[in-house]
Amino acid sequence: MNPWSGNNDRERWPDLAARYSTIGVSSDHETKTSMIDQPDPGAVEEYLLSLQARLCEALARADGGGVFGEDRWTRPNGGGGCSRVLEEGALFEKAGVNFSHVHGAALPASASAARPELAGRSFSAMGVSLVLHPRNPYVPTTHLNVRFFSAQKPGAEPLWWFGGGFDLTPYYGFEEDARHWHRNARAACNGFGDQLYPELKRACDRYFYLKHRDEARGIGGLFFDDFSRFGFARSLAFMQAVAEHFLPGYLPIVARRREHPWGDRERAFQMMRRGRYVEFNLVYDRGTLFGLQSCGRTESILMSLPPNVSWRYDWHPEPGSPESRLMEYFLVPRDWLAADATSLDESLLAE
Amino acid sequence: MNPWSGNNDRERWPDLAARYSTIGVSSDHETKTSMIDQPDPGAVEEYLLSLQARLCEALARADGGGVFGEDRWTRPNGGGGCSRVLEEGALFEKAGVNFSHVHGAALPASASAARPELAGRSFSAMGVSLVLHPRNPYVPTTHLNVRFFSAQKPGAEPLWWFGGGFDLTPYYGFEEDARHWHRNARAACNGFGDQLYPELKRACDRYFYLKHRDEARGIGGLFFDDFSRFGFARSLAFMQAVAEHFLPGYLPIVARRREHPWGDRERAFQMMRRGRYVEFNLVYDRGTLFGLQSCGRTESILMSLPPNVSWRYDWHPEPGSPESRLMEYFLVPRDWLAADATSLDESLLAE
Numbered sequence: 012m013n014p015w016s017g018n019n020d021r022e023r024w025p026d027l028a029a030r031y032s033t034i035g036v037s038s039d040h041e042t043k044t045s046m047i048d049q050p051d052p053g054a055v056e057e058y059l060l061s062l063q064a065r066l067c068e069a070l071a072r073a074d075g076g077g078v079f080g081e082d083r084w085t086r087p088n089g090g091g092g093c094s095r096v097l098e099e100g101a102l103f104e105k106a107g108v109n110f111s112h113v114h115g116a117a118l119p120a121s122a123s124a125a126r127p128e129l130a131g132r133s134f135s136a137m138g139v140s141l142v143l144h145p146r147n148p149y150v151p152t153t154h155l156n157v158r159f160f161s162a163q164k165p166g167a168e169p170l171w172w173f174g175g176g177f178d179l180t181p182y183y184g185f186e187e188d189a190r191h192w193h194r195n196a197r198a199a200c201n202g203f204g205d206q207l208y209p210e211l212k213r214a215c216d217r218y219f220y221l222k223h224r225d226e227a228r229g230i231g232g233l234f235f236d237d238f239s240r241f242g243f244a245r246s247l248a249f250m251q252a253v254a255e256h257f258l259p260g261y262l263p264i265v266a267r268r269r270e271h272p273w274g275d276r277e278r279a280f281q282m283m284r285r286g287r288y289v290e291f292n293l294v295y296d297r298g299t300l301f302g303l304q305s306c307g308r309t310e311s312i313l314m315s316l317p318p319n320v321s322w323r324y325d326w327h328p329e330p331g332s333p334e335s336r337l338m339e340y341f342l343v344p345r346d347w348l349a350a351d352a353t354s355l356d357e358s359l360l361a362e
Numbered sequence: 363m364n365p366w367s368g369n370n371d372r373e374r375w376p377d378l379a380a381r382y383s384t385i386g387v388s389s390d391h392e393t394k395t396s397m398i399d400q401p402d403p404g405a406v407e408e409y410l411l412s413l414q415a416r417l418c419e420a421l422a423r424a425d426g427g428g429v430f431g432e433d434r435w436t437r438p439n440g441g442g443g444c445s446r447v448l449e450e451g452a453l454f455e456k457a458g459v460n461f462s463h464v465h466g467a468a469l470p471a472s473a474s475a476a477r478p479e480l481a482g483r484s485f486s487a488m489g490v491s492l493v494l495h496p497r498n499p500y501v502p503t504t505h506l507n508v509r510f511f512s513a514q515k516p517g518a519e520p521l522w523w524f525g526g527g528f529d530l531t532p533y534y535g536f537e538e539d540a541r542h543w544h545r546n547a548r549a550a551c552n553g554f555g556d557q558l559y560p561e562l563k564r565a566c567d568r569y570f571y572l573k574h575r576d577e578a579r580g581i582g583g584l585f586f587d588d589f590s591r592f593g594f595a596r597s598l599a600f601m602q603a604v605a606e607h608f609l610p611g612y613l614p615i616v617a618r619r620r621e622h623p624w625g626d627r628e629r630a631f632q633m634m635r636r637g638r639y640v641e642f643n644l645v646y647d648r649g650t651l652f653g654l655q656s657c658g659r660t661e662s663i664l665m666s667l668p669p670n671v672s673w674r675y676d677w678h679p680e681p682g683s684p685e686s687r688l689m690e691y692f693l694v695p696r697d698w699l700a701a702d703a704t705s706l707d708e709s710l711l712a713e
Contacts, residue, residue, distance in 0.1 A: 293644035316673040
């Protein structure tokens with residue numbers, strides 16, 4: 012399960028040094044990178060494009076019926092992207108995997124509000140965003156994002172940082188799945204310091220939270236932003252580790268749940284829970300707001316929204332029902348790896 | 363059709379002077395109001411409660427099947443409200459008519475961003491909000507809101523203002539309906555100056571606009587905010603005129619369209635267009651943001667969201683189809699009363 016061990020995993024995620032020697036970046040990139048730890052946007056872009064292609068290939072295979080369409084677009088103010096969406100598949104009611112790389116003269120408010128030193132800088136932002144909405148309510152919805160920002164101003168050193176993470180939004184919870192998801196998230200942080208998983212797990216719980224509902228969006232995972240602490244090459248390696256751990260986290264859960272029988276009751280619950288997903292993305296999500304404020308391509312930004320959604324006034328699940336258990340047990344920040352005492356210093360996970 | 367003429371209309375909207383002599387406000391209120399044009403929150407609240415009751419009664423009668431539930435709630439930080447929702451009716455898939463009256467120590471950002479003189483003031487806000495989501499896609503969705511704010515600070519005169527309006531969101535457009543809707547909106551402004559309808563019509567077009575789609579939410583109506591220009595009593599009378607013109611604007615359209623046959627195609631289009639409604643309310647709507655930011659009752663605030671909604675990636679109607687005509691003809695700011703040249707100085711409507 013850990014992609015950091017075993018020969019097959021090398022294929023899934025060729026290591027950073029190997030990538031630098033094979034990807035077709037300019038010699039200028041190579042020189043800078045090998046000499047000192049300079050930011051190398053070309054290398055990030057190359058990786059992100061490869062990531063998007065590999066994710067779509069693996070997810071179409073997992074779906075078994077649907078095909079990813081492909082829309083290449085350019086942005087009037089600079090940059091562009093490639094949106095890939097699969098709709099009405101066998102497994103996925105809607106699956107989107109977007110790449111974008113945009114530039115702008117000034118960072119929009121959603122990006123600079125918390126960091127005044129960024130105001131007035133021009134920026135470049137690239138990333139891959141994935142949202143999967145399966146049809147079967149027993150298969151969780153999930154989200155992956157990895158991104159790289161740089162912000163320039165004449166006469167000043169460029170600022171740069173990585174961001175991203177992955178999180179899981181089940182409709183019906185399974186402890187086994189939650190533990191697998193978080194073990195895999197911890198594995199993504201392996202080699203980057205023992206404190207990293209608990210730190211980013213807590214950040215994820217904090218970020219994917221609906222204040223107006225006092226409710227978590229899902230069972231979390233990893234979330235990082237303004238991330239440059241390891242220098243460029245190693246921070247990129249960490250972003251890659253997160254991205255490469257996404258499928259090993261998600262696909263085993265799909266395999267376990269995709270044949271689970273479901274009916275109208277489960278579907279109705281899924282559609283209502285998807286309403287929470289819409290609320291989060293449109294009210295709070297920084298990526299969505301950044302995209303809308305920076306005049307991104309609306310259809311690409313909003314591909315994250317679920318295909319069919321419902322809102323009922325003041326609906327509450329019956330006490331003791333599986334629907335109620337989702338809210339009471341799974342959608343509460345929880346140390347899913349507490350039982351892994353043999354392999355984990357539990358104090359790391361304490362708040 | 364014009365509620366300002368004929369005896370029956372007096373019943374529909376007893377005039378302001380008559381209301382002041384009959385409503386059970388304290389003698390303090392009466393004294394202030396009769397002596398000078400002091401703000402009288404008690405009179406506004408009394409009117410709003412009566413408005414809510416009358417709207418629910420008329421809409422339940424129009425529905426012919428559903429019943430409005432009633433939830434009274436209090437807000438931990440001050441105030442409360444009464445939410446009335448009808449779901450799965452014969453006409454309305456979801457209809458909500460809320461009254462709320464809340465207080466707070468400081469106005470939230472959504473209310474004070476544009477008016478720095480309000481920062482740091484305590485506030486009181488009361489209003490009635492209505493959103494109707496009919497099942498038949500030929501019957502338009504509609505929204506009415508009327509509200510009264512006051513903002514206090516020790517040693518300063520209280521500031522107060524009214525806001526509100528109504529707007530119509532058709533799925534399939536009819537010129538006859540659009541003209542009726544806007545004639546009625548103009549009638550609501552009768553007696554308040556010839557400039558008022560064109561001014562508030564333009565404000566409505568500007569407000570109910572999805573920047574990220576470059577698309578109007580519907581065919582507009584009236585929108586006003588920070589409204590105190592006529593002094594308290596006459597500004598209240600204007601707010602009442604808007605509120606009382608809502609049913610005469612909407613019910614004749616319902617009567618004309620409710621038996622119009624519809625099928626899967628119309629339903630699918632309606633569900634996608636409802637997605638735009640969700641986008642507007644969660645991304646832009648000041649009332650929604652104010653409610654969420656001021657820790658209002660979430661279920662009451664989000665009763666505005668449609669019951670069943672869908673998003674499809676990058677869907678566009680077939681050129682020449684009725685669905686395409688909605689977007690190209692109806693969802694474009696337009697002078698619906700241009701043909702009424704005999705009764706209207708057209709220059710008033712020029713931008």
